Amino acid sequence: MENRRPWEKLKDIIEAHDADRVKAYMDGLQAEEIVACVSHIDHEDRLKLLRLLTPEDAAVIIEDIPEVQAVDILEDLEATKAAAIITAMSSDDQADLLTELEEQDAEAIISEMKPVEAENVRKLIEYDADCAGGVMITEFLAYDENDTVGMVVADLREKSEEYESYNIHYIYITSNDKFIGVLRMRDLLLSPLSTPLSQITVRNPLSLEDSASLETLISFFDTNDFYGVPVVDQDEVLVGVVLRKDVREAEAELANKELLETQGIVGGEELRTMPVLLRSRRRLSWLSVNILLNILAASIIAIYQETLTAVIALAVFLPVISDMSGCSGNQAVAVSLRELSLGVVKPFEIFRVLLQEIYVGLINGLVLGLLIGTAAWLWQSNVYLGLVVGGALAINTVVAVSIGGTLPLFLKKMNVDPALASGPILTTVTDMLGFFLALTFAGLMLSHT
Amino acid sequence: MENRRPWEKLKDIIEAHDADRVKAYMDGLQAEEIVACVSHIDHEDRLKLLRLLTPEDAAVIIEDIPEVQAVDILEDLEATKAAAIITAMSSDDQADLLTELEEQDAEAIISEMKPVEAENVRKLIEYDADCAGGVMITEFLAYDENDTVGMVVADLREKSEEYESYNIHYIYITSNDKFIGVLRMRDLLLSPLSTPLSQITVRNPLSLEDSASLETLISFFDTNDFYGVPVVDQDEVLVGVVLRKDVREAEAELANKELLETQGIVGGEELRTMPVLLRSRRRLSWLSVNILLNILAASIIAIYQETLTAVIALAVFLPVISDMSGCSGNQAVAVSLRELSLGVVKPFEIFRVLLQEIYVGLINGLVLGLLIGTAAWLWQSNVYLGLVVGGALAINTVVAVSIGGTLPLFLKKMNVDPALASGPILTTVTDMLGFFLALTFAGLMLSHT
Numbered sequence: 001m002e003n004r005r006p007w008e009k010l011k012d013i014i015e016a017h018d019a020d021r022v023k024a025y026m027d028g029l030q031a032e033e034i035v036a037c038v039s040h041i042d043h044e045d046r047l048k049l050l051r052l053l054t055p056e057d058a059a060v061i062i063e064d065i066p067e068v069q070a071v072d073i074l075e076d077l078e079a080t081k082a083a084a085i086i087t088a089m090s091s092d093d094q095a096d097l098l099t100e101l102e103e104q105d106a107e108a109i110i111s112e113m114k115p116v117e118a119e120n121v122r123k124l125i126e127y128d129a130d131c132a133g134g135v136m137i138t139e140f141l142a143y144d145e146n147d148t149v150g151m152v153v154a155d156l157r158e159k160s161e162e163y164e165s166y167n168i169h170y171i172y173i174t175s176n177d178k179f180i181g182v183l184r185m186r187d188l189l190l191s192p193l194s195t196p197l198s199q200i201t202v203r204n205p206l207s208l209e210d211s212a213s214l215e216t217l218i219s220f221f222d223t224n225d226f227y228g229v230p231v232v233d234q235d236e237v238l239v240g241v242v243l244r245k246d247v248r249e250a251e252a253e254l255a256n257k258e259l260l261e262t263q264g265i266v267g268g269e270e271l272r273t274m275p276v277l278l279r280s281r282r283r284l285s286w287l288s289v290n291i292l293l294n295i296l297a298a299s300i301i302a303i304y305q306e307t308l309t310a311v312i313a314l315a316v317f318l319p320v321i322s323d324m325s326g327c328s329g330n331q332a333v334a335v336s337l338r339e340l341s342l343g344v345v346k347p348f349e350i351f352r353v354l355l356q357e358i359y360v361g362l363i364n365g366l367v368l369g370l371l372i373g374t375a376a377w378l379w380q381s382n383v384y385l386g387l388v389v390g391g392a393l394a395i396n397t398v399v400a401v402s403i404g405g406t407l408p409l410f411l412k413k414m415n416v417d418p419a420l421a422s423g424p425i426l427t428t429v430t431d432m433l434g435f436f437l438a439l440t441f442a443g444l445m446l447s448h449t
Numbered sequence: 450m451e452n453r454r455p456w457e458k459l460k461d462i463i464e465a466h467d468a469d470r471v472k473a474y475m476d477g478l479q480a481e482e483i484v485a486c487v488s489h490i491d492h493e494d495r496l497k498l499l500r501l502l503t504p505e506d507a508a509v510i511i512e513d514i515p516e517v518q519a520v521d522i523l524e525d526l527e528a529t530k531a532a533a534i535i536t537a538m539s540s541d542d543q544a545d546l547l548t549e550l551e552e553q554d555a556e557a558i559i560s561e562m563k564p565v566e567a568e569n570v571r572k573l574i575e576y577d578a579d580c581a582g583g584v585m586i587t588e589f590l591a592y593d594e595n596d597t598v599g600m601v602v603a604d605l606r607e608k609s610e611e612y613e614s615y616n617i618h619y620i621y622i623t624s625n626d627k628f629i630g631v632l633r634m635r636d637l638l639l640s641p642l643s644t645p646l647s648q649i650t651v652r653n654p655l656s657l658e659d660s661a662s663l664e665t666l667i668s669f670f671d672t673n674d675f676y677g678v679p680v681v682d683q684d685e686v687l688v689g690v691v692l693r694k695d696v697r698e699a700e701a702e703l704a705n706k707e708l709l710e711t712q713g714i715v716g717g718e719e720l721r722t723m724p725v726l727l728r729s730r731r732r733l734s735w736l737s738v739n740i741l742l743n744i745l746a747a748s749i750i751a752i753y754q755e756t757l758t759a760v761i762a763l764a765v766f767l768p769v770i771s772d773m774s775g776c777s778g779n780q781a782v783a784v785s786l787r788e789l790s791l792g793v794v795k796p797f798e799i800f801r802v803l804l805q806e807i808y809v810g811l812i813n814g815l816v817l818g819l820l821i822g823t824a825a826w827l828w829q830s831n832v833y834l835g836l837v838v839g840g841a842l843a844i845n846t847v848v849a850v851s852i853g854g855t856l857p858l859f860l861k862k863m864n865v866d867p868a869l870a871s872g873p874i875l876t877t878v879t880d881m882l883g884f885f886l887a888l889t890f891a892g893l894m895l896s897h898t
Binding site for chain 2: 064190222259284312315323367
């Protein structure tokens with residue numbers, strides 16, 4: 001019995017409906033184990049688990065597990081329970097989850113929240129997820145410049161329990177509601193209690209507008225060694241704080257989304273706990289576009305059927321040319337995606353990237369062409385076949401890396417997601433050209449011999 | 450003239466050799482602009498730029514730009530200048546860079562550093578980059594439990610300039626050099642100056658060993674809402690602090706590395722500023738393995754040449770079957786990589802993943818098989834061709850998603866990098882099977898008609 005997996009134990013404990021045992025068991029697990037456990041029990045057991053826990057404990061689990069799972073659970077929980085769990089979360093996580101829910105589910109949950117909380121979260125979900133307003137938290141400390149150090153210290157003491165969950169590293173200073181300056185915790189240490197805040201406020205503080213983009217945020221935290229940055233609205237009123245950790249998290253999510261999209265996972269996320277039909281449909285939406293493009297490319301072969309019948313050995317090499325050109329092109333695509341996200345290349349620099357790729361393409365095309373050309377020559381003892389196959393792959397490699405390197409920049413410029421669209425477009429063009437080159441060269445070879 | 454790019458202006462300013470102008474210009478740039486500027490000037494100009502700046506200003510640039518660029522610059526700068534720049538950086542960045550340098554270059558730079566700094570960094574570079582020791586910083590505040598609040602406040606005041614660059618949110622308490630507890634800045638606020646630290650220390654603090662893995666770190670910060678975690682060695686001596694932001698950064702880097710590796714960029718990083726021959730060689734190392742595997746797969750076609758000559762229309766569909774099976778399989782690979790990094794699936798769960806993929810494979814295989822089968826049938830008015838092509842793709846899709854889903858788990862279990870190796874293995878197997886199925890079915894069809 002000792003060898004049972006943690007999720008098997010969890011299942012038994014859930015079945016026993018003993019809230020204390022469930023809490024004790026979950027408290028003993030690390031975040032990673034929680035993720036594994038929740039993934040391995042079925043949907044009904046997940047609902048039961050969260051119902052058995054206090055909203056605060058349930059919130060910890062909801063924050064740990066992947067977002068798509070959390071959304072599924074919240075949609076199927078009773079709205080009052082879901083509202084209590086969401087209330088226990090930090091404001092940025094609240095907004096993230098609620099925007100992912102079906103609109104009517106989100107509305108049902110919000111209407112069960114306390115009016116103040118509900119109003120706050122309604123404002124937050126208005127923001128785009130990838131801007132400062134969408135990433136910020138609204139738990140921060142702000143005082144008027146006419147307050148004194150003593151008043152702040154007294155307030156900190158009095159509400160210490162409420163502030164416990166805040167990430168307090170700065171105190172923000174306002175004047176007539178407008179944001180005017182910053183105070184660090186340690187500045188409070190060194191000042192007499194009667195000092196008005198206005199005397200020790202660091203003025204002209206850095207801040208960002210709530211509409212600032214994720215790229216701006218990443219750049220800001222790269223330049224500045226701050227824990228967080230205050231966010232103001234158009235009227236310079238302080239509306240929230242973006243924490244460095246949340247920007248890093250958003251950045252890591254973006255990289256993961258790109259990874260999945262380049263491999264044809266539409267939407268940038270799939271977990272195997274999602275319903276089979278949904279997973280199948282999302283994958284098919286990309287595959288079915290691809291197969292049409294593939295048939296289009298293969299139609300080139302159909303046109304040259306006679307040539308192919310005459311040089312049937314070529315049929316062996318057509319898939320190799322198609323696949324290798326795709327590989328070379330996708331390498332260039334990946335480098336361009338990376339350079340775009342690092343900011344070392346801008347969408348308008350298509351020509352510069354083209355030049356940089358052509359060199360690599362010429363070298364790699366030559367090497368790969370020689371390899372496959374030699375293989376074809378030796379196999380059929382026919383040097384012409386080697387020239388046809390090797391020449392076609394060499395030229396096609398140059399074209400593939402050129403397109404692969406520049407296409408993501410072009411798509412980005414056109415506001416099309418380069419991670420999702422580059423691959424299919426690239427392989428269609430290079431397949432068509434590769435087949436055309438090989439079969440045309442073969443035709444010339446036939447008339448020559 | 451106003452329309453010139455920032456890097457063109459920077460080039461002119463560097464040529465003028467005016468240190469003040471260079472500093473003024475760089476100070477006006479955001480991190481993202483610095484990255485773009487440095488990428489667009491040539492290597493010699495980069496060296497000139499850093500020589501013109503103070504070590505502190507140069508360090509900011511080195512920290513902003515991609516690591517491979519920073520390494521190139523530091524290797525070619527004079528060792529004294531490089532040592533001064535590295536000294537101005539935080540300890541974790543120092544170690545990261547020095548481990549990436551050629552060993553003799555790193556040694557030359559370290560020997561130019563102050564003995565204390567040099568000794569510190571020598572210890573740090575001993576650590577693996579992906580463990581707590583490799584990610585931690587060594588700038589932290591530690592006091593003995595017998596010190597008083599007053600002594601700490603006096604020390605903070607006195608060395609405020611030195612501590613300015615520290616990320617101070619906690620104070621660590623030791624007893625006979627062993628780590629025993631934590632104090633938050635705000636706890637100091639609320640205690641009389643004469644209080645011994647031992648009275649207000651929070652005991653049994655969480656800490657990690659310096660050998661803790663990146664996964665452990667990620668899991669730790671998912672579970673705990675701390676800004677940083679103290680790191681101890683085997684003797685419980687405090688050796689550093691791992692900050693949450695550095696763990697997030699390491700996580701984002703890992704995702705980016707995986708993205709590049711799945712597309713065949715060996716080493717997980719390539720920038721177009723790297724020398725053409727290096728880029729070409731690294732890409733080729735993956736492509737040349739791939740082309741051999743491709744030729745191996747295509748040899749199946751060679752075996753069935755006679756069948757293919759008899760049903761030449763099939764040649765049109767072989768590349769489609771090869772490409773589409775690869776696409777379906779790679780989708781499953783991407784989902785497995787993602788689930789592995791999220792921790793929702795463990796390497797031993799191959800059978801569970803297999804079951805989950807087979808369902809998707811059956812549906813998608815049926816749909817794709819029908820699509821291509823219908824296309825083949827209509828084109829040649831030959832229902833048998835449709836059955837051959839559609840049947841081969843349908844079966845091959847099931848196999849491709851099964852292999853794609855399980856292979857990354859198997860490779861991970863074998864300690865082979867799944868991001869790099871899954872793709873080539875997958876496509877080789879599915880190509881071979883796809884060609885075999887289509888040509889065998891065609892052979893049966895021929896004997897049937």
